[in-house]
Amino acid sequence: MYLLEAKQVHKSFGENHVLKGVDLSVAEGQVVSIIGPSGSGKSTLLRCLTQLETADRGDISICGRVMTKEENGRAVYSDKNQLRSIMLDVGLVFQNFQLFPHWSVLRNLTDAQVRVLGRSREEAETIARDLLAKMKLSEKEDAYPCQLSGGQQQRVAIARALAMSPKILFFDEPTSALDPELIGEVLEIIRDLAKQHMTMVIVTHEMTFAREISDRVMFLEKGSVLAFDTPEAIFADASHGRIQAFLSLLHK
Amino acid sequence: MDFFFQLIRMTPDTFHNLMRQMAEGTWQALEIFIYTAIFSVPLGVLVALLRESPLKPVSAVTRFYQLVMRGTPLMLQLMFVMYGPYYMFGVSMNRFNACILAFVINYAAYFGEIFRAGINSIPRGQYEAGQVLGYTKQQTFFHIVLPQVMKRVLPPTGSEFLVLVKDTALANVIAQPQLFDVAKKTSGSMVSVVPLVIAAAIYLIMSAVVEMTFHRMERKLDYYS
Numbered sequence: 001m002y003l004l005e006a007k008q009v010h011k012s013f014g015e016n017h018v019l020k021g022v023d024l025s026v027a028e029g030q031v032v033s034i035i036g037p038s039g040s041g042k043s044t045l046l047r048c049l050t051q052l053e054t055a056d057r058g059d060i061s062i063c064g065r066v067m068t069k070e071e072n073g074r075a076v077y078s079d080k081n082q083l084r085s086i087m088l089d090v091g092l093v094f095q096n097f098q099l100f101p102h103w104s105v106l107r108n109l110t111d112a113q114v115r116v117l118g119r120s121r122e123e124a125e126t127i128a129r130d131l132l133a134k135m136k137l138s139e140k141e142d143a144y145p146c147q148l149s150g151g152q153q154q155r156v157a158i159a160r161a162l163a164m165s166p167k168i169l170f171f172d173e174p175t176s177a178l179d180p181e182l183i184g185e186v187l188e189i190i191r192d193l194a195k196q197h198m199t200m201v202i203v204t205h206e207m208t209f210a211r212e213i214s215d216r217v218m219f220l221e222k223g224s225v226l227a228f229d230t231p232e233a234i235f236a237d238a239s240h241g242r243i244q245a246f247l248s249l250l251h252k
Numbered sequence: 253m254d255f256f257f258q259l260i261r262m263t264p265d266t267f268h269n270l271m272r273q274m275a276e277g278t279w280q281a282l283e284i285f286i287y288t289a290i291f292s293v294p295l296g297v298l299v300a301l302l303r304e305s306p307l308k309p310v311s312a313v314t315r316f317y318q319l320v321m322r323g324t325p326l327m328l329q330l331m332f333v334m335y336g337p338y339y340m341f342g343v344s345m346n347r348f349n350a351c352i353l354a355f356v357i358n359y360a361a362y363f364g365e366i367f368r369a370g371i372n373s374i375p376r377g378q379y380e381a382g383q384v385l386g387y388t389k390q391q392t393f394f395h396i397v398l399p400q401v402m403k404r405v406l407p408p409t410g411s412e413f414l415v416l417v418k419d420t421a422l423a424n425v426i427a428q429p430q431l432f433d434v435a436k437k438t439s440g441s442m443v444s445v446v447p448l449v450i451a452a453a454i455y456l457i458m459s460a461v462v463e464m465t466f467h468r469m470e471r472k473l474d475y476y477s
Binding site for chain 2: 098160161
């Protein structure tokens with residue numbers, strides 16, 4: 001079963017045609033990485049899928065629920081309640097963490113559970129502490145985000161997203177804002193999630209990592225899908241001349 | 253003590269009488285201060301939100317209101333609110349209410365700008381993080397954005413409160429009794445500078461209390477950046 005199905009998604013900002021008909025399907029338990037040069041529309045695609053931007057055209061369904069459907073050449077969005085329930089099935093990890101600085105780590109993880117999902121405080125705290133333990137951050141529950149390293153902040157942000165029990169988790173360049181020595185600890189967490197068959201869509205510049213954990217890799221360029229294939233095919237196949245050129249540039 | 257009364261050229265009785273009037277004036281000034289503070293701050297948040305409204309007319313009207321409030325003398329506004337209704341419609345305003353109303357709509361215009369700057373300084377990502385976690389727009393604003401705004405606007409808001417301490421003296425223009433009124437009248441009738449010096453000291457003390465209160469609030473919110 002596909003948890004995410006997007007067909008012919010278009011998005012323009014004024015004259016700038018950023019997404020030119022992107023298709024993406026993600027099956028339950030799959031990990032899909034989206035790679036490509038900067039400005040190729042990777043982040044815009046992710047933002048359309050997480051409702052942070054509205055697509056101009058195309059169909060998007062998440063967890064079997066229609067988010068938007070194309071009618072007469074424009075995307076028609078479902079009603080507010082449907083969009084909200086889709087939102088709750090989805091988690092997003094930002095490049096710049098976007099933790100809430102005025103709350104402790106624990107409150108960052110529990111507040112939405114209580115306020116949005118209506119869980120009891122005790123239940124929310126149990127879930128939060130469990131996740132913090134998995135992130136190896138148990139001793140930091142009373143700390144404030146500004147007291148943590150970038151890697152720790154991003155792990156808290158991942159825990160905050162997971163605390164809402166999403167069915168599919170999106171990552172927007174989760175390691176791009178980190179110092180090189182802190183990237184490993186975040187990738188390790190994502191790797192663990194992949195092993196537990198968390199459905200994930202990851203925009204990343206970490207090619208080795210994408211190759212290692214992905215079931216499918218999408219190469220996006222200038223708003224179009226150049227290839228959507230297994231990592232072996234993407235990274236090894238010489239037939240994707242443009243992709244090879246991009247990868248070799250990265251290695252320089 | 254005798255030396256003190258000789259120095260200020262007053263009998264102990266006159267001095268005590270003066271101090272009693274000063275105390276009353278101080279309380280009346282404080283009333284203006286407190287009511288204005290209580291009403292103008294939340295109204296300032298509203299002004300900031302209306303000014304940022306995506307509806308162009310709403311934003312434009314709010315901006316015009318702010319221009320008038322910030323672009324004309326508060327003294328004149330006090331006169332207008334106090335006597336305007338009588339001149340135009342024959343309805344007289346209660347003096348104290350007119351005074352508070354004029355102060356509140358004036359200060360809300362300034363607070364609106366301070367809070368607007370504060371609200372705009374919160375990164376868009378904070379709203380987006382709230383949105384993807386399922387918070388409603390209202391929850392995101394009141395629980396995530398506004399607390400951070402409060403920390404950021406504390407210094408300029410404190411400054412504005414210091415101005416308000418001294419601006420209460422402007423109530424004199426509509427004959428609303430308060431500290432400055434007492435100082436002016438007593439110094440005239442006693443032909444003495446002493447009431448002015450005492451009033452100055454009291455304004456300074458009130459300002460110092462406001463300054464220390466804001467300093468303490470800033471320290472309290474120092475736990476995050």
